[in-house]
Amino acid sequence: MPEEKQSATEGLERRNHELSVLNATARELNRSVRLDEALEFTLSQVAELLELETGWIWLLDEPSGEPYLAATRNLPPGLASDPRRMDGSSYCYCLDTYRRGDLDGAANVNVLACSRLADLVGGTGGLRYHASIPLYAGPKKLGVMNLASPGWRSLSGEELRLLYTIGDLLAIAIERSRLFDRSAHLGMMEERNRLAREIHDTIAQTLSATVLQLESAEALLEEDPCSPRAREALGRALSLTRQNLQEARRSVQDLRAAPLEGRPLAQALRVLVDRWEEESGVAARLKTVNGASPLPPRVEVALYRICQEALSNVARHARADRATVRLTVTPERALLSVEDDGVGFDPCRIPEGHYGITGMRERAASVGGTLEIESASGRGTTVRAGVPLKEG
Template identity: 45%
Template sequence: MAWKEEQLRVWDFLQLLTPWLLLTISAAIYFSWVLPASGERFRPDGVSVLGLVAVSVLWVLFGHTLPIRKRTLRPGPAGIFFVGLLALCVTLMTYSHIFLVFTIAGFFHAYLLRPWPLGVLGVLATSVALNGSAMRVWAHPAPDLLAEFLLIVTVQTAAIGVGIVLTARSEPEERKREELVERLEAALHENAGLHAQLVAQARESGAQDERQRLASEIHDTLAQGLAGIITQLQAAERSASVRTRGETEEHVARALRLARSSLTEARRSVRALAPRELGRAHLPDALRTLTEGWSKDQGISARMEVTGTREPLSPAIEVSLFRVAQESLTNVAKHAGASRVGVTLSYTGTEVLLDVRDDGRGFATGVGTGFGLTSMRQRIRGVGGHVEVQSAPGEGTAVSARVPAITPGDTGAKGESGR
């Protein structure tokens, strides 16, 4: 296509330049050599030729050059220009044969005539005018000369006219190619716009996902840790008021542990790492550590059980289930007023189930719609699972998460990066 475009540019340049070049050469030779060599004065022939040259300049400028540059040349005006050009050439050749050079421009302009039979006719007319003047056929119409003239005109017309015919036949295909190129360029432009939109949407989605991740991490780590610190310090304050030093020191020690743990989790969240417990062990052991630590801190009996055959899960699955257990235990400590909690992790082969049940006060259906439960559902939904919360006033609460058992080598899970 690049070669074709270059070829078209060269042809357009020749179309524009040829009449001017041939007219300049003819006029320059006539006024600098032919007219002085004839011994004639500038008047009257020189003046007449100069006038015809000036008319030719205006005719070429307004009938050929400007329309081609502006791409406004039409078949009708092109035919009129060709007839006028040939008439000027024939008239100039009556003053000097050197203007045969200018007449050659008719062959180039014949390619612009439409339909193609007019182009071939233009080549024939140019050949007749050119060779008739050069061979002086009209002055001496001898049979041999006429035969030679007819042969030259025929061969010349056939040789140049075949180019016009081939060009005319290839024009529909060229137009189709041009239309195809235009459509392709439009499609590329549209695709570029769509690509830019997709990049912007992906960037916005990535930023939204990161905001959601940080919000969940802050809620699951910092917010819960700070809440625990406040609870322990308030308990220490109450203990100090009744002068029970040992209990006060115990509450302060718990507050320090929570503060250090929250700081560690904050750093891990910023680096998009899995929770500390999962960094040291797989999910069952991490949940057991979490449950035992929570039971010790809250003074609530908690039991952790694992059923089924244990198998390693993808980091995203393990992190999501761990966060569900963490959030569920935090909610029990805050709201349930429970005396016993049971955490069960079940491997069923194709799925993994996590259940956190308590015997607390429970709540009415539709009440549990805080950020914690919303974040919990979003986490589990992100790895292809779902969460169910069952509760009733006075009957405790059960949180059940069900996720596919995706192994670490499976690319189907999406979520937080692991250890």
């Protein structure tokens, strides 16, 4: 019959299309070692295949197990304009269900009401429900992929199986990307230790020898006190050399045990802020959004050092009663701000010799970011650093 033949033809064409998308997804995920590329490509392929235009992916941070937003596609305005609604630490029914193990197995790719959209009056783009695809590497939980569309429809058994297969491919790509990042991190640690040994064997050794020579010269001058100016000059040289030796040793220690070693940026900032509060006597607090989200090592170090310098400036110059550090991470951007309620200053009239602000700008620029300073006399100061996390 013509209708049956047409239906069979359409079914075959749909099946061929699904297989072509699956093959393209497998090729791309097998090629890429960059996690952000793998996640975004998968969202785009699934959206094209099932006409589910909106999606996002949660991953669980390996050290802490905390969820963070790793990728998004066409978020509705109510979620896109307020990163706090997409913070992994806020309540989420699908994530909580997944972490309890209730989304286990191919039988479900479940359809759930979205708790993040439930209390929004506007800005939802008509979204209320999404499919949740669990991501596993064997028994290990990796995260959840959510897919949504305003005109929600039930997914067929074939579509559910296809989503689960894509979830398996994505899980493999996630694990491979993380293994690649770990190997790169080990290489960085080896290089840092090599530099530490090099500094110790060159600069520190040379300065130690210089100190010995100067101490000998000082001892000889004690026998001939006829040259007080030489004694004073040698004393100053000895003091400066000892300071330089101490600085070289501090640099070696920084290289061997960086403050971020083994901790994500949010945890390192927590330690920094707590220690700074104790040392400065100024009340301080840290606020994070998606703080568990891992960042490239160079970005983490740059933002940490910017925060360190900004807090140091608050302690030295601001005469503040309170300081607040904020870290907000989205799949597109990392934002750090340090705000105080101190005396403020004119950012356009920075005295010569104050290199801290220049150093912060250079650190932000070194990772493709920008640094802005907002301040006025009597109105406190806010330092904002923003770093893009996507190329181009």
